Amino acid sequence: MTATPAIEGWFTTGAQPALVGTRCTTCTTVFFPPTAGAGFCRNPACGGEAFEDVELSRHGVIWSYTDAQYQPPPPYVPRAPYEPFALAAVELPEGLVVLGQVADGYGVDDLRVGAEAELVVETLYTDDQGDHTIWRWKPVVEMGAEADG
Numbered sequence: 073m074t075a076t077p078a079i080e081g082w083f084t085t086g087a088q089p090a091l092v093g094t095r096c097t098t099c100t101t102v103f104f105p106p107t108a109g110a111g112f113c114r115n116p117a118c119g120g121e122a123f124e125d126v127e128l129s130r131h132g133v134i135w136s137y138t139d140a141q142y143q144p145p146p147p148y149v150p151r152a153p154y155e156p157f158a159l160a161a162v163e164l165p166e167g168l169v170v171l172g173q174v175a176d177g178y179g180v181d182d183l184r185v186g187a188e189a190e191l192v193v194e195t196l197y198t199d200d201q202g203d204h205t206i207w208r209w210k211p212v213v214e215m216g217a218e219a220d221g
């Protein structure tokens with residue numbers, strides 16, 4: 073069995089996975105998801121047409137989160153039966169807000185606006201080709217935060 077990204081080119085895998093964004097070589101604005109091939113800079117004040125891939129920060133700050141009560145659009149593949157899960161919007165130091173499912177085993181009770189989250193890569197679904205992976209946000213538990221319960 074092999075593990076391959078469910079979306080090619082949007083994130084790296086391994087022990088320190090990272091999202092892959094696109095950086096405009098003219099104004100250095102970073103975008104996610106990456107723009108494949110040619111295009112124009114999404115910064116309206118910039119006429120840049122040259123871009124390079126750049127790995128984004130693996131840690132960000134939870135900007136917003138929600139319980140997903142409805143099945144998301146593709147490439148999400150539902151488990152059967154469908155189970156609601158938490159989605160987090162995480163702001164990266166690059167200034168981007170990236171939406172992602174919360175890591176397995178975590179729910180909205182583990183999330184707090186302003187708390188840190190770390191990028192992880194987990195299995196989205198498995199078929200006869202092997203595991204297909206996707207990025208998720210894992211809440212970073214602050215040491216001692218629950219000590220006084």
Ligand SMILES: [Zn+2]
Pocket residue numbers: 096097098099100101113114115118119120
């Ligand atoms: Zn630009």
